[in-house]
Amino acid sequence: MNTERRHELESNALAHGITTWSDKLRPYVSVILAVTAGLLVLFIVMSFWNKYQADRNAEAWQELELALFEGDGEARSLQRLADSEEYQGTEMQEWAYMSWADRQLRLASELYLRDREEAKKRLSSIEGIYEQFADNASSSELRNRARLGLARVSEMQGDLAEAKAQYALVDGALAVLAAERVKQLEAKPAAGTIEWLATVEIPKRTPPTGPGVPGARPGFEATPPAADAQSGLNFDSTQSLEQILGGIQAAEDGAKRYDEGADKPADPSSPSVSPAPTGEAPAVETTPAAQSPAEESIPGEAGAPAAEKPAE
The missing domain is CATH 1.25.40 (Serine Threonine Protein Phosphatase 5, Tetratricopeptide repeat)
Structure with a gap:
């Protein structure tokens, strides 16, 4: 048998086999296509899910690293x-x-x-x-x-x-x-x-008390001042600090108003009132003015006794 004849027989056998299997699988074509499509969809979903899990794990480990290096003792x-x-x-x-x-x-x-x-x-x-x-x-x-x-x-x-x-x-x-x-x-x-x-029982340390204790906040509340007997100021403890300061300011404004009225000169057109005479006026004793150092007598000048001349 020559080569061409043998090749022709092999080709016919292959074609016959393909035709036979095609006829056998034809009823299951739809099932095969459905399974193939399902596997493809599953592969895509798994790819997305693995990526999501990888990103989630990376974010979780990053959060853990930040928490480990945080300075919170608890x-x-x-x-x-x-x-x-x-x-x-x-x-x-x-x-x-x-x-x-x-x-x-x-x-x-x-x-x-x-x-x-x-x-x-x-x-x-x-x-x-x-x-x-x-x-x-x-x-x-x-x-x-x-x-x-x-x-x-x-x-x-x-x-x-x-x-x-x-x-x-x-x-x-x-x-x-x-x-x-x-x-x-x-x-x-x-x-x-x-x-x-x-x-063993260890004695507990007594915590410090009083002002300046660590963790204690200082008092920022404003307390009304106490009454001052010398200045005559008397404060009501039920009033707020703003009310007390407002009352002091009003009192100072009133005092200034009365002081300005007392210092104001009288009107020239108004008649002056003079005190009535009561007998003789007392004699006023005059005292000589004190001499200034320039008016003191200088030896040799007029009016001053001359210095004695020593005998020869």
Whole structure:
């Protein structure tokens, strides 16, 4: 069989196969087109959804970074992010909860000797968060960090056995730190110190009182002045400061008006009234005017006694 004949037979077999499969798939063409269109729409929707999730996660991590570097000692921004419905279900929210719990643990350790009750309250509020993430966190890093936090809470509460058990469950990058802490707790000085801290009573510091206390606002209210016996001013304590000042101004204006009337000269056209004579006027004693230094007598002048000439 030559080559041309063989090629012709192969072409006929291929055409026959295509025709056969076309006939078999013709009833399902509409279904195939519908499935293809559905897959295309699903691909487009998933692309938009992935982009939305990526943008949402990026925004969430940025908000977490800003909250971590905020100067609020109570970490209110972290708590707001952890409870936010806008970022519900994101991995950032788990880290916000964990960061807030770690911050409260640090504050409790600082308050433990100054305010034992407040420190215990903070420890109770974060213990449940650590327990939840130790079992159900989305990543092993969060679970290990939660176990480490639980161990520290138990340690501050004086439960050394529970603290060692939680430290033993920590693995990964924090396992070395947990093992080192277990060795420290097994030593007698550390155990004695923890037992002492759990029972010692530290006297509370008495807060300062009086003016100038930090956080106290000075009084800006204006009080009416008291009565002044020397000046004759008497103030009504029920009046406001504006009423008192207005009354003083009105009194000063009235006094000035009477003073101006007394200083005004009399009208020349009005008759003058002279006092009636009462007998002889008393004699007025005149006194010689005092001589000025220029009128004093100078030796050698007329009217002045001449100086005696010494005998020869």
